[in-house]
Amino acid sequence: MAVLLYSAFAVVLFLAFALLALTQFAHRRATGAADLPPERVGQTRAVAGLLVGAVLCVTTYTEGGGFGFLLWVGLVSLAACAVALVLGWCPALLAPLARMMVLPASPFSARHQPPGAGG
Amino acid sequence: MEQGFRRSMEWLHTWAGVVLGSVLFAVFWMGTLSVFDNEIDRWMKPATRLPPSPQTLSLEAFRPSLDEAIAAKAAFWNIILPNDRQPELQLRYKTGKTFVSHDVDPKSGRMLPDSGTLGGTGFIFPFHYTLQIELRDMGEWVVGLAAMAMLVLCVSGVIIHRKIFAEFFTFRPHKKSRRVLLDLHNLCGVLGLPFHVFLTFSGLVILGATYFPAGVHAVYANPRAYFFDANNLSFLAVKPDRTAAPVVSLDEAATRARAMWGGDVPQTVLVANPGKASSRLAFFRVNEGHVVMDRDVVAFSGATGALLSRSPPLSPVMQAQRFLSGLHLIQFHHWVLRWMYFVLGLGSCAMIATGFLFWQESRRKKQGNTFGFRLVEGLTSGSVTGIILATLAFFVSNRLLPANVHWLGQGRAALEVWVFYTVWLATFVHGWVWPRHVWLGQSAAIAVFAAGAVLLNWVTTGDHPLRTLTHRYLWPVAGMDMVLLVGAGLALLATLRLARRVGAHSGASQRVEGAG
């Protein structure tokens, strides 16, 4: 149960950082997706920020203040690292997410979970 | 102004890094291992690989050991009770300047044979903050200086990193090696920044009274008084007396302490000045369920059993300090967090190592033959791969040295430490004498040593990975074996890649010579 919960935190944070990274020109080009309109960039960043904040709230709620905070700090570092490594070695993995972000409909109906998001 | 500021920070970053990087790597490496110090103890002291016992003996069962301590005129005597990271019970007392310490099976009360090693808690953890230099706290001061430098490095690193947000996720493994090194350095540095800053700062705060004695002296007569006051240990400050008096029932006092804590059990039982009328009996509460180190102590008079003091609730300032020390000392039990600390610690090590390598790569062409460059080159390999290799040699020697070995007047535990230092020194010499293939040779050696340690553990104790994985109480050993195996695999991979690059280099130079 706990393992599922932690993996869920990690996946959400990974998604959030992937969204953040994919608002940047260099990384979008690496995934081969079309450019984002500027207003979409702002929206995406806001959503990613909300996701990161929400994870902090949930971890402090389930784990208690001290553990929750430390867990969040650690997971943020690791998830961001994972995004950077995926972008470095295999940006194609994030291409579906990048393409979804341009769609006019809600781009964050996270049906897509990028593989390798576990940690 | 902007440009000048950045340049001065660049200078600061480079030189603080080059000068204190080796110390920092040693501190971070040993700190990372200390995250699992109890587990390393399990691996290095096979006698303590015990299945957990549902009920433990009563405290009175250890009265003979207490009597022994009284007879030896011990300054204190204590029991550290088992918990889920440490299956054995530890008895310890101090007479004169020597510590007498025994591991005990909590189920039977049987003394376990002495493992003849300092292990993780006795060598690796103290090395983390003293570098094992005992000369007048020199080690602590060097570590403190390095930690301060680490904070300065973090600040100046952020300032000189021009595009901190634009290159937040940048990692380009296909570019030139110099670029990759810098990317990795930035990645580990920026993404691990909260970890570096928190851990360094909290480490400094824990030893703060050592580093800044002036302020303590301004308010207290001596640092000891501050330590007692801050940790609610003032009951220990008594005048020694010679009147003999027996210690009251340990179990009865323990029951009273537990009632005060709402049923929580003590972690440590301490008897100070045992056997005297002024003796003190103190119980320290377990501290596993939260980050803040509450250090809740209940103290009784050892002779009469009267309650002397109980820790008051923490004030906000103390709470902040205890949170910082708690997050650094990781006494809490939370496996996911513990592994996270380990991985982030390795990230810090990687950051320091890549910083060193980047310094070299960017100077190799221009000043590859100067004395300073050669010096740093040797230092780097010795302090990065060297300390890893030395630690592995420490583990291997732990499994290879026969019990009760004595050589040149040194006991088994001291010999292990000698192996560590000999190998470490040898890696420095290797780096200076044959700088060309030093990385290749040392990463190959790491692979061999790590795999060898796992194999030796199997041969000498019979606990092979399959067995340790299927028995819950052997998981610490399994974890250590797995980390060693993964490390061996990575080192092997690194060796192969380095060998291929060396091959390509010599091939290219041969072709050039042939063309010439």
Add this chain to the structure above:
Amino acid sequence: MLAVVMGYFASSAFFTVLSVLLVGMGMPRAESVTLGIMLTFIVYLCLIVWAFAARAAGQPVVVFCLLILCGYGLPLFVRHGG
């Protein structure tokens, strides 16, 4: 080098002043010293960075000297109890 050594003494002096002041203001001794320790490291960090960033060494040196004088002069007037 100068910045590191003088910065150390300056922040140590700051620590002294702060602890004495806080105790004078009625804070329990253990708390004031602990708070002092935590703040002192931050002050030391800022002093080092500032000293390295300053173009001329004059300004930091003057400030450091003033701090040191204050810090090591104050205990001469205030007696500690205990």
